[in-house]
Amino acid sequence: MHNQFSLLNTRRFLPFFLTQFLGAFNDNVFKQSLIILLAFNAATMTTLQPVVLTNLCAGLFILPFFLFSATAGQIADKYDKTRIIRLVKGAEILIMVLAGFGFHFQQLWMLLAALFLMGTHSSVFGPIKYAILPQSLEKDELVGGNALVETGTSLAILLGSMLGGWLISLGDGGREIVSWTVLGIAVLGFWMSWQIPQAPAGNPELKINWNPFSETWHNYQFVRRNRVVMLSVLGISWFWYYGATFLTQIPAYTKEVLGGNEHVVTFLLTVFSVGIAIGSLLCERLSDKRVELGLVPFGSIGLTLFGVDLFFATNHLTPETTTGLAEFIAKPLHHRVIIDLIGIGVFGGFYIVPLYALVQSRSEPGHRARTIAGNNIMNAFFMVCSAIVAVVVLKVLKFTISELFLLTAVFSAVVSLYIFTLVPEFLMRFLVWIFMSLFYKVDRKGLEHIPEEGACVVVCNHVSFYDALILSTAIRRPMRFVMDHQIFKIPVISFIFRTAKAIPVAPAKVDPAMLDKAYDDIAAALAEGEIVCIFPEGRITDTGELYPFKNGVQRIIDRTPVPVIPLGLQGMWGSFSSRRGGAAFKKLPRRFRSKVAVVAGTPVPPEGVTPEYLQERVLELRGDVK
Structure with missing residues (x-):
């Protein structure tokens, strides 16, 4: 690795x-x-x-x-x-x-x-x-x-x-x-x-x-067509606004608020920069080498909290003398300032790295550089706005620098909430990332069999109510899950399923209209080149063994012939969300940070798809680890 x-x-x-x-x-x-x-x-x-x-x-x-x-x-x-x-x-x-x-x-x-x-x-x-x-x-x-x-x-x-x-x-x-x-x-x-x-x-x-002006407008219009990319660019630009505000004011802040000399200025700038470096480098480990959008809300929370705390840590200070670096560091009161600046840097790294990776991965290759150019123009515009706002707030409104930092931190929360409201995917991924990081450690095997682009159907054994969350954590490409309408309605995770555009389904005897609509939605998703994931057993196991696969997958492939990728999910039997030892969620969790695995097999061509054959493949991939 x-x-x-x-x-x-x-x-x-x-x-x-x-x-x-x-x-x-x-x-x-x-x-x-x-x-x-x-x-x-x-x-x-x-x-x-x-x-x-x-x-x-x-x-x-x-x-x-x-x-x-x-x-x-x-x-x-x-x-x-x-x-x-x-x-x-x-x-x-x-x-x-x-x-x-x-x-x-x-x-x-x-x-x-x-x-x-x-x-x-x-x-x-x-x-x-x-x-x-x-x-x-x-x-x-x-x-x-x-x-x-x-x-x-x-x-x-x-x-x-x-x-x-x-x-x-x-x-x-x-x-x-x-x-x-x-x-x-x-x-x-x-x-x-x-x-x-x-x-x-x-x-x-x-x-x-x-013509730079018409091309700039053309770039803007093009980026707007991809909503997630456009709002990611907005998020990146906000980070440059936030960072420019703090970096520009640190020299005056050090002198007027903290009473430090030029060596303290250099030290605080170093602390801030090292924090960004640490946060950036931690991103790969925290995201498990994926473009993990869940880190963006996590980063924005830190930018707000540490920015607000910086105000409360120093708003009451009135320095009487100028201090050197050694004296500055020796004062316990200043330790909180140092921690806040490191925290802003670290969470800034969490915030910015996934956004850049997202813009790169979701931009069209033939237009990627122009998308980045549009991002750079917007970054420059936000940095200019940062300077103008700082002048107005400090010179016209007579705010202190500490109050400017507080205002910027509060603005950060408002901007982030606005973006997350427009693109719930960020918040959805945050909830999934937090949940999975706390409770599961997911191993991935054979996932190279899942194509980077193009339509396919993924079939998997159904062990617990959290199976879809496990799969969405393990597999890089977004998937459209087909799930029982009752699971779809579970509080909290219902938001996740709706945001991920999961497709609820009910038996024909319960709601035939919902069933027909589900098949129509599946066909439409496959026609758009998406991945559709189904659990062909039609129910969560209460024995740990596979139930017979139903013919729904056959009906899907007959209507839209695409490859089928079999998956084996290991380690979820006995978890809090499984039915081992009684109903799910009605017993105490047996363990935290459970080790589970998602194992993918080679694709099955449409002409080779039968429920019985797919069940054999899934059982083989799952093995003896339930």
């Missing part, structure tokens, strides 16, 4: 990871050097005030995301992504040469031009950065790959900012050292890009629309 770190030993991932890390690292070395240079030496280069220059720099870097992201997305879909990466990294060398001249001659226009071009570099690289991962990684590696990229990006921003600030402060020679450093990093990134394997075009026949 691989883990996410094993990807760092592969040529299909490591060169790309290092290339994107070096790009983000260089961005921040240059940006931080420039910002500090302007803060302390602006008078030697211009008559503009440092505060104006700082905001000008932020605007110049983010402007290309609005201007060029739509075009960059088209280019990334039309051409080989590796080739584009190499061109972009080659351009980075030229940009850093321009920056070097700007530092050496103290020419503000050169430095600002280089900053704008680095923003352009990032806006072109952005769509490729996430669109290339699904081409390079397997399905069960996508979450781990995204986690490593998010971790690398977070650490690159932190380390780059720290290095840039330190280098530019090295006296008169600092500018020269920065110039050679950013140029060297650019050359190293360019060399590394040549180690990336080819990544063929997703849509080579695409005709590029060079």
